[in-house]
Amino acid sequence: MRTRPLVGVTADRTMMGPHASHVAGEKYIGAAVDGAGALAFVLPALGERQAASDILEAVDGLLFTGSYSNVEPHRYGGPASEAGTLHDPARDATTLPLMRAAIEAGVPVLAICRGFQEMNVVFGGTLHQQVHNVARYDDHRENKDDPLDTQYGPAHALKLVEGGLLQRLAGGAREARVNSLHGQGIERLGAGLVAEAFAPDGLIEAVSVANAHSFALGVQWHPEWKYADDALSTAIFHAFGEACRNHMLARIPRGAGHDVAHAPRAAHA
16 A cells, blocks of 8 residues: 555646647755655646546545746636747646635645745736836846755845744744845635735735635745745645645545555655
8 A cells, every 4th residue: 555645747748849748847856755645646737637636536635846938828717928938828727727726625735936926816816927027026036047956055035924834834933034036926815715824025925725624824935945945845744745645544544554554754854
């Protein structure tokens, strides 16, 4: 019998030469396996060709990844993107209905960066397409010429909402420090979402789903990057993994769960 929860990691549809391919970064996969203690697989962006209901029957949790592409603005009633903006309509057609179905079904969800923006769109929210061009906000983009450790290094403080899920994961701390590698951000918060954290300029940096049946958290930054070196990142993946494991156990017929009693758990600092 399987001892680890099965987590689907969303993929982008991209071209490799003349071939359409489905790709997810290893940093997300590794954090799911080692940080959440999961058995991970890459979920292709095939839209309706794979029904959300069938996917949810197969998985114990879903990790919605970051991406270089942006959600198509017609999905949230936004103006047309500037020329040259990268979109991934196959991913939109997969992740948006799947996230809604997963949350309604009580399947644990962790949404990162683009996934965070997808969560807001799923709940009827809107996005700033270029946060750096909105007068009241800072530039939240990374310098792509910097080494990766600099790009993913702590960039700004994070104010945690008192009594929220994220503050509980942070052990009651009021602030944390996070990286910042995004051009888009939340404009109007989706109905049914609760703000969990803010950047110093007031931009929403984390959300949870009010009255969710299971773990449902979205974060704008990248906790998957060297997650084990950061206490909050470690706690996020540990909590996600525990929720996935509980979902797995709840689906096992009574009397058949003996083999998972000593299942491996997420590694944590």
